[in-house]
Amino acid sequence: MSFSVLLLRLHLLVLLAFLLFYATKAALLFLGRQEDLRNLRARTRIVDSLLGLLILGSGLWLVALYPGDAPRWLWVELGLAVVLLPLAIAAMRRQYKPGIACMLLGLLYLYGVAQAGSLTLQRPSRRVAGTAALGRPETTPTPDAAPPVDTLFDDEPGLSEAETAALQAATANAAIASPPAEPETDGEGILADGKALFNKNCAVCHGANGRLGLNGAHDLSKSNLNTTGRVYMVTQGLGKMPAFKDKLTTAQIQQVVAYSLTLK
Numbered sequence: 001m002s003f004s005v006l007l008l009r010l011h012l013l014v015l016l017a018f019l020l021f022y023a024t025k026a027a028l029l030f031l032g033r034q035e036d037l038r039n040l041r042a043r044t045r046i047v048d049s050l051l052g053l054l055i056l057g058s059g060l061w062l063v064a065l066y067p068g069d070a071p072r073w074l075w076v077e078l079g080l081a082v083v084l085l086p087l088a089i090a091a092m093r094r095q096y097k098p099g100i101a102c103m104l105l106g107l108l109y110l111y112g113v114a115q116a117g118s119l120t121l122q123r124p125s126r127r128v129a130g131t132a133a134l135g136r137p138e139t140t141p142t143p144d145a146a147p148p149v150d151t152l153f154d155d156e157p158g159l160s161e162a163e164t165a166a167l168q169a170a171t172a173n174a175a176i177a178s179p180p181a182e183p184e185t186d187g188e189g190i191l192a193d194g195k196a197l198f199n200k201n202c203a204v205c206h207g208a209n210g211r212l213g214l215n216g217a218h219d220l221s222k223s224n225l226n227t228t229g230r231v232y233m234v235t236q237g238l239g240k241m242p243a244f245k246d247k248l249t250t251a252q253i254q255q256v257v258a259y260s261l262t263l264k
């Protein structure tokens with residue numbers, strides 16, 4: 001587990017602790033149990049402030065750690081925390097009931113933002129791992145070196161074992177049936193089919209020559225991804241690249257991939 005994930009957990013935990021502690025005191029106040037409330041506050045005088053500081057501290061630290069720009073929800077959450085925490089503490093000191101009720105709702109919302117946002121913060125690392133796995137064949141100079149098929153499939157939680165096996169078999173066949181180094185030997189027919197399929201399904205983003213790069217599409221003429229990697233990309237999709245497994249047959253995917261390899 002990375003440090004930033006640990007910090008995020010801590011941040012959420014302190015936030016939850018603050019919320020529960022605050023709710024307990026609010027409950028005592030609203031139930032009219034002044035005696036209990038006074039006892040609790042006497043014993044835990046600085047807990048509110050301490051938790052508040054921890055929330056802000058861990059939040060700021062997260063912003064500092066987050067590679068690149070911190071996500072918007074984190075700023076929203078921190079901004080809310082800066083406003084809400086002191087108000088909540090002040091309302092509790094004055095025992096101002098409407099204020100406490102509002103603050104309780106506000107804090108709940110704050111926790112919701114943080115909880116929901118934390119899910120998106122953990123997602124990019126998965127995405128990066130996926131690209132890294134796919135990127136590996138690109139760094140291999142030999143176009144047909146054994147691709148890390150297993151790591152590719154590990155990243156795909158929706159894939160059953162049977163599907164994985166089928167896809168692996170299909171990609172293995174593709175590598176044997178149509179060596180991408182000399183796709184012309186398969187005859188002009190298959191390439192013509194592949195070209196038609198490419199113009200129909202891929203050219204919108206990649207352009208007829210593979211270089212258009214719309215929607216963040218990669219330049220196919222510069223791609224070093226081999227047959228297996230491309231078949232996988234086209235079958236499963238990645239990020240903004242759509243999956244074609246329901247649109248094209250395995251044979252069609254092989255044809256379009258074979259054609260895409262001729263775009264240099």
Ligand code: HEC
Pocket residue numbers: 131138198201202203204205206214215216217218219220222223224225229230233234238239240241242244256257260
């Ligand atoms: C909606 C736009 C879109 C369409 C349609 C599309 N692609 Fe892509 N393609 C992308 C994007 C975006 C990426 C980059 C994906 C990433 O790495 O996040 C990509 C990446 C690729 C790559 C990997 C290139 C590399 O080296 O990283 C291949 C190969 C590819 N596409 C082939 C195809 C083929 C073949 C088709 C048609 C069957 C197709 N694409 C249709 C958007 C598209």
